[in-house]
Amino acid sequence: xxxxxxxxxxxxxxxxxxxxxxxxxxxxxxxxxxxxxxxxxxxxxxxxxxxxxxxxxxxxxxxxxxxxxxxxxxxxxxxxxxxxxxxxxxxxxxxxxxxxxxxxxxxxxxxxxxxxxxxxxxxxxxxxxxxxxxxxxxxxxxxxxxxxxxxxxxxxxxxxxxxxxxxxxxxxxxxxxxxxxxxxxxxxxxxxxxxxxxxxxxxxxxxxxxxxxxxxxxxxxxxxxxxxxxxxxxxxxxxxxxxxxxxxxxxxxxxxxxxxxxxxxxxxxxxxxxxxxxxxxxxxxxxxxxxxxxxxxxxxxxxxxxxxxxxxxxxxxxxxxxxxxxxxxxxxxxxxxxxxxxxxxxxxxxxxxxxxxxxxxxxxxxxxxxxxxxxxxxxxxxxxxxxxxxxxxxxxxxxxxxxxxxxxxxxxxxxxxxxxxxxxxxxxxxxxxxxxxxx
DNA sequence: TCTGGGGTCCTAGGACCC
DNA sequence: TCTGGGGTCCTAGGACCC
Numbered sequence: 001x002x003x004x005x006x007x008x009x010x011x012x013x014x015x016x017x018x019x020x021x022x023x024x025x026x027x028x029x030x031x032x033x034x035x036x037x038x039x040x041x042x043x044x045x046x047x048x049x050x051x052x053x054x055x056x057x058x059x060x061x062x063x064x065x066x067x068x069x070x071x072x073x074x075x076x077x078x079x080x081x082x083x084x085x086x087x088x089x090x091x092x093x094x095x096x097x098x099x100x101x102x103x104x105x106x107x108x109x110x111x112x113x114x115x116x117x118x119x120x121x122x123x124x125x126x127x128x129x130x131x132x133x134x135x136x137x138x139x140x141x142x143x144x145x146x147x148x149x150x151x152x153x154x155x156x157x158x159x160x161x162x163x164x165x166x167x168x169x170x171x172x173x174x175x176x177x178x179x180x181x182x183x184x185x186x187x188x189x190x191x192x193x194x195x196x197x198x199x200x201x202x203x204x205x206x207x208x209x210x211x212x213x214x215x216x217x218x219x220x221x222x223x224x225x226x227x228x229x230x231x232x233x234x235x236x237x238x239x240x241x242x243x244x245x246x247x248x249x250x251x252x253x254x255x256x257x258x259x260x261x262x263x264x265x266x267x268x269x270x271x272x273x274x275x276x277x278x279x280x281x282x283x284x285x286x287x288x289x290x291x292x293x294x295x296x297x298x299x300x301x302x303x304x305x306x307x308x309x310x311x312x313x314x315x316x317x318x319x320x321x322x323x324x325x326x327x328x329x330x331x332x333x334x335x336x337x338x339x340x341x342x343x344x345x346x347x348x349x350x351x352x353x354x355x356x357x358x359x360x361x362x363x364x365x366x367x368x369x370x371x372x373x374x375x376x377x378x379x380x381x382x383x384x385x386x387x388x389x390x391x392x393x394x395x396x397x398x399x400x401x402x403x404x405x406x407x408x409x410x411x412x413x414x415x416x417x418x419x420x421x422x423x424x425x426x427x428x429x430x431x432x433x434x435x436x437x438x439x
Numbered sequence: 440t441c442t443g444g445g446g447t448c449c450t451a452g453g454a455c456c457c
Numbered sequence: 458t459c460t461g462g463g464g465t466c467c468t469a470g471g472a473c474c475c
Contacts, residue, residue, distance in 0.1 A: 031443035038443065054442040072443090099446090099475045185473060216449060218473080244445055251440095293442055340444085 001112070001138055002234070003105035003119065004145040005088060005126075007081075008133045008153070010101035011039035014080045015070050017131035026067040030055060033250050034071055083130045091122045096234045104142055106234050119160045139163040142232045143225035146182040147172070165228040173201035173226065183222050188215055200226060239277045239348060245270040246340020252291055254335050259288070259326060267322040267341045271315040274343055280311035282345030284318060286325040291337035304328040311347060318343070 007013060011029040016022045026043035030036065037053050047065055049058055055069070062069065081100045088095055094106035110118055119136045126134050136159065137148025144163050151172070152161035163169055178189040181200050191214055197203050203211070204226035212220035221231040245266040253259065263286065274281055287303035304325040312318065322341050 033441085033443085035441070036443050052443080056441040059441090074444095102475075183473065187472070216472085218449070240446080242446070246444065248443070291442090338443095 001107040001110075001115065001140060002142050002145040002230075003092070003107050004098075004137045004142070004149045005103050005105065005122075005134050006137075006149050006153075007084060007101035008135060009039055009041050010081075010132070011072060011077055012041045012044075013132050014073075014077050016041075017080070018076075022068060026065055027070065028062070028067055029070045029072050031072060032247055034069070035248070038072065080130065080132060084126060084132050084134070087126050087129050088122070091118070091125075094234060096236060104145065104234055107138065116160060116162055120158050123159050133159070135159045135161075137161050137163065140165060140228040141225040141230045142234075143182050143222060144169070144228065147180070150180065170201055173204055174199050176200060178203065181222065181226070183218065188219065191215065239279055239346065240273075241346055243270050243273050243281075243343040243346070244340060245273070246287070246338060248338045249336070252297075252335040252337050254332060256326075256330055256332070259330065259336060259339055260323060262339055263322050263326055263341060264319050266339070267319045268315050270341050270343050271313060271318045274346070275313045278349045279346045280313050280349055281308070281318075281343040282311050282347065283307045283343075284321045284325065285342040285344060286322050286329060287340055287342070288326070288329050288336055289338040290334050294337075297335055298333070300331060300334045302329050305344070307345070311345075313349070 012022075012027045015027065015029065022041075024043070025041070026047060027041040028037045028044050028049060029039040031038045034055060037049060037051070037055060037058065040049055040051065044067055047061060047067065049061065049067070055062075061067070077100060084101075085095070085097055085103060088103055088105070092105045092107065092110070094109075096104040098104055107115060115138065119138060123134055123136055126132065135149055135152040135156070137145045137150065137152050138161070139145040139148045148161045148163035151163065152159055155161070163172075176199070178184050178192055178198070178200060179186060181203070184192075192198075192203060192211075195210075195214060197206055203223060206223060208220045208223045211223050224231045247262065247266070249258075249262070283305060285303055285305035287301070289301040290297055290299050292299065292301070306321055306325060308317075308321070318341075326339075
């Protein structure tokens with residue numbers, strides 16, 4: 001079983017810990033420059049204020065209802081988050097911190113008879129220790145735990161909800177929208193609907209293969225996850241693979257010096273983040289945008305990257321490189337709204353770059369010329385298993401058939417076979433664990 | 440007037456190597 | 458009838474998530 005712990009209205013809850021006056025009042029927390037609403041208390045949600053809405057569109061509603069507004073304080077939220085996470089680890093050591101306010105729990109080792117009571121205890125003590133209210137969903141897969149968490153928030157008096165494979169689950173899957181499932185957004189929901197799949201229940205009952213063709217392997221996994229077959233494992237993500245620091249300006253500028261000042265700050269902050277996770281970066285990218293909402297200004301957005309000769313975590317080098325990239329990007333005739341820096345190709349300091357790290361990426365396994373006119377799945381699997389290296393994290397299978405090559409027109413060129421330009425080799429990439437489950 | 444910031448993964452191919 | 462096999466690195470866009 002998996003658990004999903006989600007802090008309720010996290011940023012608002014953090015503010016309330018230090019200001020009890022805010023309890024039972026409508027409160028929202030705003031983004032950088034107080035532009036958007038990025039967290040809402042239940043009272044604010046009840047007023048119909050949506051997530052991510054521009055503040056100016058709701059000014060009237062906010063004033064009328066005396067909604068309290070707060071600028072965001074990410075240092076505070078980050079600190080509160082680590083308090084919640086370390087409290088969680090005290091009860092369940094095997095957790096995946098999924099975001100600032102969410103964590104998945106591996107509940108395998110917890111006695112299933114007492115599981116729900118334990119979840120209620122965890123919830124109570126987290127609140128006592130940190131002041132943050134959480135909801136906990138429990139299910140046989142991460143996707144179902146996510147759904148259970150949603151139910152906990154809506155329909156549970158004690159903040160805990162258990163969702164095993166059952167008729168009850170099927171009923172829920174029939175009642176909710178596709179977009180309520182983790183991993184399915186509007187775009188994919190529309191694609192599914194065009195195929196006649198309108199509810200998560202219908203998705204669960206679909207042929208996984210068809211869904212893969214429609215959406216990709218990501219969609220196929222969701223089908224299995226909805227059936228209670230885990231395809232997503234708990235992942236302990238230790239280090240970030242990319243680090244971005246960017247901000248919008250309060251007002252637009254076309255002064256290169258303003259841009260350089262901002263960029264220097266962001267690059268320094270990114271380098272700090274990099275060092276704090278003991279990593280080095282191998283590439284740097286800078287991007288720049290005009291105001292995408294403005295109808296009267298000319299639009300320009302561009303980015304430029306450089307691969308470094310040596311890995312680095314030096315603030316000085318990163319700022320220098322970022323400045324050089326800005327020189328490529330800057331055009332004096334635009335007004336700029338946003339600039340940012342991204343550190344890429346991140347490696348752990350002191351890591352052996354020649355070993356597993358390289359094995360995990362790229363085409364790991366190519367098998368051909370061993371199969372003779374078969375489409376039998378077990379033949380293919382057996383042939384592959386023959387040579388598989390257990391260290392692999394991923395594998396790719398492609399298959400070809402007669403007709404890939406264009407035959408030479410005359411005898412003179414008899415060895416000059418050409419690849420057909422319109423030929424696309426079907427292939428499928430998957431995680432090693434998925435293969436084991438299938439085979 | 441005003442519209443966030445920070446991530447991950449997958450696909451589909453091209454260029455190039457021996 | 459039956460065409461070479463195997464591999465790395467990179468790009469760029471498009472999804473999705475909180």
